Amino acid sequence: MVQEYCTGLFRIGNTFSEIMGQEKDVSRKFYSTLIHEADSLESFLDEHGARENRRWFYFTEYVASIRNLGIAAFFIRHLMDRYPYYNLRETPELVESFSRDSDRALGFLNRSIMNLLKETWSTGKRNGLEPVNDQITSHEIADIEANKRLPRNISQDEVKGEEDRIVDLCEKVKSVSRLMTRENIDLAQDLDSLKKLVPYKMDEKKARMLANQVHSVQSDFDTYVKNTMIEQSHEGLKKIRGYVSLPLHLLEVVLWLCHFYERHEDEIRHGECKRKISMMVDKNELLNTIVNYGFHFSLHFIREGERIADEIYAQFQKIVRVELPIPKPLGFHARPSTYISLIAREHNCDLFLIVDGEQYNAKSVMSLLQAGGAIADKGLEAVTFEGDKRAIDDLKILARQNYCEDKKIPQELSYLRALKDTA
Incomplete structure (x- = not known):
């Protein structure tokens, strides 16, 4: 019975x-078939308790390792096939x-x-x-040709609140970029440095969380922006899709290689089988691929996506004014002024506090403190803020909490905690 399942x-x-041996490229279809055969065999072995059997334990671990590395290879092959067709703005270097x-x-x-196959x-x-x-045979597995772009001739989709959707999309791109940046994972050259990063700062769970965040952005783009007239008429929207897809697939590479490292490497789980696998899969190259290839380039591309999102955002932002109460009981002293400046930083927009027609830059804590003095002198109970609607909406939430003078930061403004720690 095992013989039958192993044949494929x-x-x-x-x-x-x-x-x-011929140094040819391996196609995505080939990797897909390899993954399918390894997965089917692994499932069969698991159903029969092979991992608890001394005779078949090693065999099962090798098959599982082939599957895991095959998935990572599939995503890299996919990236290499698609890379020339993404509308990017990268330097030749x-x-x-x-x-x-x-x-x-x-x-x-x-x-x-x-x-692993040999073993x-x-x-x-x-x-x-x-x-x-x-x-x-070649009839069973055919190489996949690079995708060719079809001409755009689809009619305009009617999407309610189209511009709001685009602003939402830009916000999500920026949010994911900042989330990944806050991981503070830099290039590492030696094995000891790499071991300090994986799995302690980057592991399968974190890679999956980040990939899910990026996937959400891609889904929004495909649902609300792709093949619409507004995408065709806006150069930034044509480019940003590639800067979301690339990080997504690179994070999937990181995810599956972390999965492999955490389950099959002797550094994490000791044992003779793990030791043997470590001899077949170079640990230094594995960790280097996770950190210096997968995460490094995913961070680069999502950051570039953030820059494009800022450019798009500037064209679609809505400037509004709102009157809000001053913080009780001390007015705009250091704490509320810091929170306001962090909101302006989060949305990367101009935000002003206006007192008797004079504008104070809400990005600057010092400027807000200066405004606070003027407000106290005049005995004002409320002031006007002007800026992007997103920042103003967050200011309204902050004001309802009395600028967090005596209350915790609300969940809607949870980003303030992380920004406050890095301020």
Whole structure:
């Protein structure tokens, strides 16, 4: 029975070995088939308790490792296929760097998969499996050609609140970019530095959370912006989709490699099987791919997406005025002034406090303190704020909480906690 379930993986493994020997590219379709065969075999082995059996434990771990690394390889191959078709604004140096590092990362994964396949064959033979010599045929797996862009001829979608949707999208891009930046994960060159980052600052759980955040942005774009007239007429909207898709797939690479590292590497889980896997999958290259390739470039692309979002945002923002009460009982002293300036920073917009026609820059705590003195001298009970509607809406929430003088920061303004810590 095991022989039957192993045949598919062994056949595609034989083809993979030949492709590696000929130094040819592996297609997404091929990786997809490899993943499917490994997943089917792993499920069969798990159903029969192979992980609790000394004879089949090693074999099962190798198959699971092939699946995990195959998924990461699939996403890198997808990125490499799609990269030329994204409407980006990258320098030639960055394009060359990303392409070179993608090739290097995929080469590492291919070598690791090949090592694991060889060990799977050897272990299977020791367990009594018959060798499988034939390969997957070209009719069973066809290379995928690079996608070609079809002409745009779809009619305008009627979307209520279209501009508001775009502002929401920009806010989400900016929010995810800042979230990833706050992880404070920099390039690391030596193994000790990499080990301090994975899994202590970046692990599977965090990578999944970040990927889900980016996926939410991409879903919003595809639902409300893609193939609309406003996308076609706005250069920034044409570009921003690529700066969301790239981080998403790179974070998926990070996710699956963290998954592999946490479950199959001897640094995390000790044991003879983990030690053997560590010999087949170079630890330094694995961690380097997670940090210096996957996360590094995902952060670069989402930050560039944030810059484009700022440009788009500036064209769609709505300037409004609102009258709000002053903080009780001390007016605009350091604490409320700091919160107001952080709101302006979060939305990256001009925000002004107006006293008798004079504008005070709400981005500056010192300017707000100066305004506070003027307000106290005049005995005012309320003042006017002018700025982007999003910032004004958050100011209204802050004012309802008496500027958090005697109350906790509300959930809607939770970003103030993180910004306050870095201010």
